Amino acid sequence: EGVGVQEYTGVKLQVLLDELINTPLESRDKVKDVPVGQYLTSPDVLAALKGKKLFMVAATLRPETMYGQTNCYVGVDLNYGIYQASATEAWICTERSAKNMSFQGLFGTRGELNKLGSLKGIDLIGVPLKAPLAQYPRIYTLPMEGVLATKGTGVVTSVPSDSPDDFITMQDLIKKSAYYNVQLKWVEPFMPPKPIIQTPNYGNLAAVAVVEQLKIQSQKDKDKLAQAKELVYKEGFYSGVILVGQFKGKPVQEAKPLIKDYLINEGLAFTYCE
Numbered sequence: 001e002g003v004g005v006q007e008y009t010g011v012k013l014q015v016l017l018d019e020l021i022n023t024p025l026e027s028r029d030k031v032k033d034v035p036v037g038q039y040l041t042s043p044d045v046l047a048a049l050k051g052k053k054l055f056m057v058a059a060t061l062r063p064e065t066m067y068g069q070t071n072c073y074v075g076v077d078l079n080y081g082i083y084q085a086s087a088t089e090a091w092i093c094t095e096r097s098a099k100n101m102s103f104q105g106l107f108g109t110r111g112e113l114n115k116l117g118s119l120k121g122i123d124l125i126g127v128p129l130k131a132p133l134a135q136y137p138r139i140y141t142l143p144m145e146g147v148l149a150t151k152g153t154g155v156v157t158s159v160p161s162d163s164p165d166d167f168i169t170m171q172d173l174i175k176k177s178a179y180y181n182v183q184l185k186w187v188e189p190f191m192p193p194k195p196i197i198q199t200p201n202y203g204n205l206a207a208v209a210v211v212e213q214l215k216i217q218s219q220k221d222k223d224k225l226a227q228a229k230e231l232v233y234k235e236g237f238y239s240g241v242i243l244v245g246q247f248k249g250k251p252v253q254e255a256k257p258l259i260k261d262y263l264i265n266e267g268l269a270f271t272y273c274e
């Protein structure tokens, strides 16, 4: 990155820990023979989390698209930590981003970091979440290949209607579910995506339209995906109109700060810079 500072919205997706706890290990779905959420519900972690809600925190440039969340992505081989954010909350993100957050005053005493646990992305696959503004009561944590440890929180919330990367990854996961160690029930019910933004050139599912137009086949078509991302981002930001929720009918440029403020005021998001 150059000299500029990138301002992200950190969005808090709550881990449905009680749901995991109430499902015995032997009844859970498995990821590579390991029950979903085994690490998060291990006795030591549960003891450290006592009295706290647990959130995955995703960094996004497009808070106005949160109505379209269908899942959350992590990198399976990336290292994540569970960090104490306050007396009542713990957040899952990379250590790099947790340090930045602490220095930005998001955790109370600036610069202090209280780590409650360490895990890999694969430990989070299949974990159910409650995502703010999403049109589903429960979405799932899924693997994505291009998640960078060096950007944002290492957690990406997925909006397949308006993000070509997110859409193509879901398509890959459906096509090769066994290879990616995912259950179809974590992906298929959320496809095709529901429209959340109307655009003049690419209709109301801009990411889907551009992925089809450029004939993008998989997550590995990196150059075409970069092109698609650029096209969809510009179209959505400059010409998009919100189709759902409290700010329905408003242009994206106008709705974006309003939706961000709404999420922050509800305690469901924060500003994060790097």
Ligand code: A2H
Pocket (backbone or CB within 6 Å): 006, 059, 060, 061, 062, 065, 146, 147, 148, 149, 150, 151, 152, 153, 154, 155, 156, 157, 158, 159, 162, 163, 164, 166, 229, 233
């Ligand atoms: B965006 P920039 Cl709807 N690795 O959020 C890879 N990608 C990451 C990431 C990481 N560690 N952290 C965040 N991102 C994604 C929504 C969205 C995003 C839409 C459309 C486009 C879009 C829903 N996913 O991004 O390199 C996040 O996905 C395209 C610009 O800092 C974040 O915003 O410019 C964006 O990339 C940040 O990318």
